[in-house]
Amino acid sequence: MKQRRILLRLPVALFLCSCTGLVHTQATTTDIHAPGDATPEASALACEAPQVPSPAWYHHAVGYEIFVRSFSDSDGDGIGDLDGLLSRLDYLNDPTGDKDLGVDLLWLMPIAESPSYHGYDVTDYRHVRKEYGGDQAFDRFISEAHKRGIRVVIDLVLNHSSSAHPYFQESASGPDSPRRDWYVWSPVKLDWQRPWGGGQTWYQKNGAWYYALFSKDMPDLNWKTPAVFNEMTDVAKAWLGRGVDGFRLDAVRYLVEEGPGAGQADTNKNHEVLRAFRAALNATDALLVGEVWASAQVGAPYFGSSLSDELPMLFDFDLADALVQGIRSARAGLVREALCNRLSLWPAWGAAGVFLTNHDMVRVATALGDLPPEALRLAAALLFGMPGTPWIYYGEEIGMKNGPGDDDRAKRLPMQWDSGPLVGFTTGKPWANPASMDPNVAAQLDDPGSLLALYRSLIQVRRSHEALRIGSTRVLGDESLLVLERVTPKETMLLVFNLSGEARGFEPPQGFVPVIPAQAPSGTIEPFGFCYLVASQ
DSSP states (O other): OOOOEEEEEEOSSOBSSOTTOOOBOOOEEEEEEOTTSOOSOGGGEEEEEOOOSSOOGGGSOOEEEEOHHHHOOSSSSSSOOHHHHHHTHHHHOOTTOSSSOOOOEEEEOOOEEOSSSSOOSOSEEEEEOGGGTHHHHHHHHHHHHHHTTOEEEEEEOOSBOOTTSHHHHHHTTOTTOTTGGGBOEESSOOOOOOTTTOOOOEEEETTEEEEOSSOTTSOBBOTTSHHHHHHHHHHHHHHHHTTOOEEEETTGGGSSOOSSGGGGSSOHHHHHHHHHHHHHHOOTTOEEEEOOOSOHHHHGGGGTTSTTTSOSEEEOHHHHHHHHHHHHHTOHHHHHHHHHHHHHHSOTTOEEEEESOOTTSOOHHHHTTTSOTHHHHHHHHHHHHSSSEEEEETTGGGTOOOOSSSSGGGGSOOOOOSSSTTTTTOSSOOSSOOSOSSSOHHHHTTOTTSHHHHHHHHHHHHHHOHHHHHOEEEEEEOSSEEEEEEEETTEEEEEEEEOSSSOEEEBOOTTEEEEESSSOOSEEEOTTOEEEEEEOO
């Protein structure tokens, strides 16, 4: 489309009244041009990045993370299961309705056999845990999901197994065990600390010491042993053969250790293993999204040298933290800094998984709980405006909060479907008590002003505008106002976010019409307000 000159009015001083109000104090004017034009006031432009080259299906997707144990229980045993999840697919994606959320990519936290509630200590990588309905329930679920156009990725825990896994039991039986080198053993205890803050990593069993980075119940697999590589690639191929569309790779920084400290994470051998793993799968359409919980700088090498080299997507942890903390502190600069840092460091083909929180983090509704409810709506708008693939943590779309306590269970409680005493999750005794009966899906489903309705609308807007999915990005604004320009040859969009608790002055540029909300701001953007605008044709 024809390039246009975009003029924004970003006042230095705040407007004296709200969106319906009248006058403002002195303002400065920043000229912002479409790509290819000269920018006379470069100080307004924080950074820019090109359009996504050769976009894949996951660039267009909206992801949704599910803890199966807490989503929906079909048989009354108090534990969520795959048939329960299947029964809720209409909520997630109903091709025949208009009240579904509209997501088309599900991430299932671990579903393989495990002795723990969370499932990250696996005892059988090839079979679905019986509590969740077993293999047949999974096959039913994956078939129905695919009928609706929903792709499914599952958690694959490559770094470690359970200490109860038969492979570890065999490895621990003695130095002559044929699987001894499947795990990392030492005849003496070594003084290696956890790289993120200390703590024991070597544990004794049967007269020797084994390495377990996360817990004594999670011994690290030895990826230097070819048989381990072959086994885990065979596991992944088996799941791909059953219909999964990819994997969320847990803790991929730590697969191969070369020594204490810096040798416990991000080693050269670690990258070699991931490249070989990707090549061995030979599944170019499969999504591998890595959990590299570190800075964007640490994450960048995990993309490798090309789209097909190492990992195609990483979760952007820096941006997740900046989005929440930026709202809490009314500092748009935190978001700008994190986003620009990623855009400058990650390759253009490297997809970002954008999220607010996940199963290891305090829920966003809790983190922003002392702010007005508009702050949660702003968080949602920011999530869908950022370049990358948005991921929702189950319940986020209704404003679910943490339960009591500081442990991880408080972040992973049953989905709140209705206001009944068991919140529609189960008819039995729940594995964990729900955090609350409010908010819930039933109360918001038909409410056009609800947080759920906003998430639904934002997903629809993203589907309708390719600039939000794959467009180039220019990042602008001031200390509390964040402005993004998203552009493809077909359209130009302008996204404006007020991260402060005060009204901010904003004059929409000529030739732009509102997308969401339906009415463009006139003079000001409300506290914690936002607007998506698109250039009229």
